[in-house]
Amino acid sequence: MGGRGLKRQSDGILVFSEFISGSLHPVTLEILGKARDLADKVSSDVLAVMVGSGLSEAARELVFHGADVVYSIDHPSLTDFDPLLFQQNLVPLLRELNPLTFLLGATQIGRCLGPRIAAQLGTGITADCTDLDMTPEGNLVQVRPAFAGNIIATIITRTRPQMATVRYRVMKPASRDQSREGRIIARDAAFTTPSAKVITSSRSTGIDISSADIIVSVGRGLPRREDLRLIEDLADALGGIVGSSRPLVDDGWISKEHQVGFSGNVVKPRLYIACGISGSPQHLFGMKDSEYIIAINKDPSAAIFRVADVGVTMDLNEVLPLLALEIRKRNLSH
Amino acid sequence: MAGPRIIVLIKAVPDIERVKFDQETGRIDRSSAQLEPNPFDLNALEAALRIKERLGGIITALSMGPPQAETVLRDAIARGADKAILLTDEAFAGSDTLATSRALVAGIRKTGEFDLVIAGEKSVDGDTGQVGSEVASLLGLPSDSYVDSIEDVTDNRITVTCDYGTRRYVRESTFPCVISVTKNVASPRLPKLADALRSRKAKIEINGASDLGEFVDRKTLGTLGSPTHVMKIRIGSESRRDSRRLAGSPTEVAKELADLIEYWLHGGKGIEKTV
Numbered sequence: 001m002g003g004r005g006l007k008r009q010s011d012g013i014l015v016f017s018e019f020i021s022g023s024l025h026p027v028t029l030e031i032l033g034k035a036r037d038l039a040d041k042v043s044s045d046v047l048a049v050m051v052g053s054g055l056s057e058a059a060r061e062l063v064f065h066g067a068d069v070v071y072s073i074d075h076p077s078l079t080d081f082d083p084l085l086f087q088q089n090l091v092p093l094l095r096e097l098n099p100l101t102f103l104l105g106a107t108q109i110g111r112c113l114g115p116r117i118a119a120q121l122g123t124g125i126t127a128d129c130t131d132l133d134m135t136p137e138g139n140l141v142q143v144r145p146a147f148a149g150n151i152i153a154t155i156i157t158r159t160r161p162q163m164a165t166v167r168y169r170v171m172k173p174a175s176r177d178q179s180r181e182g183r184i185i186a187r188d189a190a191f192t193t194p195s196a197k198v199i200t201s202s203r204s205t206g207i208d209i210s211s212a213d214i215i216v217s218v219g220r221g222l223p224r225r226e227d228l229r230l231i232e233d234l235a236d237a238l239g240g241i242v243g244s245s246r247p248l249v250d251d252g253w254i255s256k257e258h259q260v261g262f263s264g265n266v267v268k269p270r271l272y273i274a275c276g277i278s279g280s281p282q283h284l285f286g287m288k289d290s291e292y293i294i295a296i297n298k299d300p301s302a303a304i305f306r307v308a309d310v311g312v313t314m315d316l317n318e319v320l321p322l323l324a325l326e327i328r329k330r331n332l333s334h
Numbered sequence: 335m336a337g338p339r340i341i342v343l344i345k346a347v348p349d350i351e352r353v354k355f356d357q358e359t360g361r362i363d364r365s366s367a368q369l370e371p372n373p374f375d376l377n378a379l380e381a382a383l384r385i386k387e388r389l390g391g392i393i394t395a396l397s398m399g400p401p402q403a404e405t406v407l408r409d410a411i412a413r414g415a416d417k418a419i420l421l422t423d424e425a426f427a428g429s430d431t432l433a434t435s436r437a438l439v440a441g442i443r444k445t446g447e448f449d450l451v452i453a454g455e456k457s458v459d460g461d462t463g464q465v466g467s468e469v470a471s472l473l474g475l476p477s478d479s480y481v482d483s484i485e486d487v488t489d490n491r492i493t494v495t496c497d498y499g500t501r502r503y504v505r506e507s508t509f510p511c512v513i514s515v516t517k518n519v520a521s522p523r524l525p526k527l528a529d530a531l532r533s534r535k536a537k538i539e540i541n542g543a544s545d546l547g548e549f550v551d552r553k554t555l556g557t558l559g560s561p562t563h564v565m566k567i568r569i570g571s572e573s574r575r576d577s578r579r580l581a582g583s584p585t586e587v588a589k590e591l592a593d594l595i596e597y598w599l600h601g602g603k604g605i606e607k608t609v
Contacts, residue, residue, distance in 0.1 A: 023500065080501065115471065116470065116477070118468065125432070126562055128462070158561055158562075196476055293575065294595075319584045329592075
């Protein structure tokens with residue numbers, strides 16, 4: 001330690017701006033919001049870096065969302081994500097800027113790329129942070145859950161940059177202000193040879209439960225597989241997505257992308273309706289931060305009721321068809 | 335060539351469903367749960383076994399942990415790994431993911447040449463998912479994470495499907511390389527009883543820090559070499575809500591639920607709409 005800091009004072013909160021195949025990941029705007037708070041505490045700047053192709057419009061968006069300086073590494077060979085190639089292009093910039101902190105989204109890409117960069121720089125990285133703070137001395141206070149959310153750890157890093165990946169949908173996005181000004185600096189791609197041959201590139205399967213606004217979720221309390229239509233019908237009436245606890249996925253009743261929980265997806269919808277879900281720690285981990293939770297379960301002692309705003313102790317078959325009907329009558333489709 | 339030389343990284347973790355924590359310090363009560371193989375690493379091992387069934391080769395299971403982690407490596411041998419190496423030493427204690435990766439990389443280098451390193455997506459205790467990528471970076475090798483399936487393997491390359499959230503790729507990498515696999519890649523087999531019994535007598539290679547001296551600077555290991563430090567641990571507070579129970583006939587309950595949903599989505603406080 002020490003020696004690294006003596007070279008030159010680390011400065012700036014750098015945000016990796018995830019832009020793959022034409023779209024900016026919303027977690028980027030959430031990190032920009034937090035980065036502004038952190039930067040203000042140490043009178044520093046918010047810097048952003050993008051790697052990809054066709055970045056100019058997105059770079060302006062980053063400025064509108066609070067970036068003081070945007071570094072854009074724009075090259076056709078960087079259209080598809082490539083872990084080693086992205087690392088090779090980012091590390092020289094990090095060495096040059098020597099930021100105080102470098103933040104990435106805890107998305108698949110951030111969780112793959114962040115550790116690659118941290119290891120090459122010999123610096124620390126904390127995964128999946130749910131909160132961040134900055135001390136006046138410039139120490140990044142990183143908060144993250146571990147052991148399936150059983151414990152919450154507070155972590156600091158003694159090397160620079162202090163790196164962390166930040167969980168999606170936990171922090172408030174930066175507000176957009178089109179009158180904001182900032183510098184956009186183009187950088188040449190230092191490396192353009194992919195580390196692997198891309199045979200095919202496609203959109204992921206479509207269902208992205210982690211960004212759904214409304215989820216109607218189902219668990220073991222569903223008596224028969226054909227009763228899944230009750231859940232689908234309610235989700236359809238609300239314009240929501242069907243979620244599931246792990247057992248139904250393990251039994252092959254429903255596909256993995258619907259799974260909510262520690263080993264599935266962490267969700268934070270506006271409305272979560274848990275149907276026949278007992279509420280194992282592994283499931284609660286994935287949904288307890290939903291804004292409004294309704295639990296329906298015929299077992300009055302089910303753990304799910306402890307995290308729910310509203311509980312109904314009733315058979316799914318009795319109440320779900322009536323609820324779907326009532327929702328349709330009022331045209332509440334989101 | 336006699337098939338790929340594969341190294342599978344395996345972590346010994348406490349049973350996540352049973353483990354208890356000291357309410358004061360937040361530390362794990364070691365007596366509350368036995369060590370078992372990290373479930374994600376069993377998928378990694380299974381992926382390696384399936385490659386070996388087709389092409390031959392040799393599978394080495396590599397772990398860093400306390401001496402008791404040996405049981406997890408015996409389990410790997412029972413399932414079909416050819417060799418097992420445990421990195422264990424007081425000097426490794428308190429390692430964060432980077433210090434862990436440095437020790438693992440030293441262990442990998444000590445085994446000599448290899449073609450493929452397979453890691454599980456993450457561990458169920460630390461849940462960082464960082465070690466696979468840090469190992470790849472320290473080895474200076476290409477890697478892919480979130481590998482959902484292995485499409486093809488030959489003597490000098492591997493083709494995988496990996497899911498990076500918004501995009502899904504089929505990518506072909508030349509050996510040597512590193513992959514981190516999800517649970518979708520292959521469901522682990524159970525060890526046969528005879529193999530489990532035989533594995534009790536199998537030789538586990540034990541390496542301490544001094545055995546790795548040629549491959550890693552001791553000062554970069556353990557607590558001393560870890561750039562991140564846990565300042566504070568607290569038991570996760572279970573978020574409790576008022577959980578008002580609705581009563582009445584199904585029709586009444588359905589109506590009241592619809593009222594609540596209507597109020598919440600259209601009349602209640604909503605999150606700011608952004609972007």
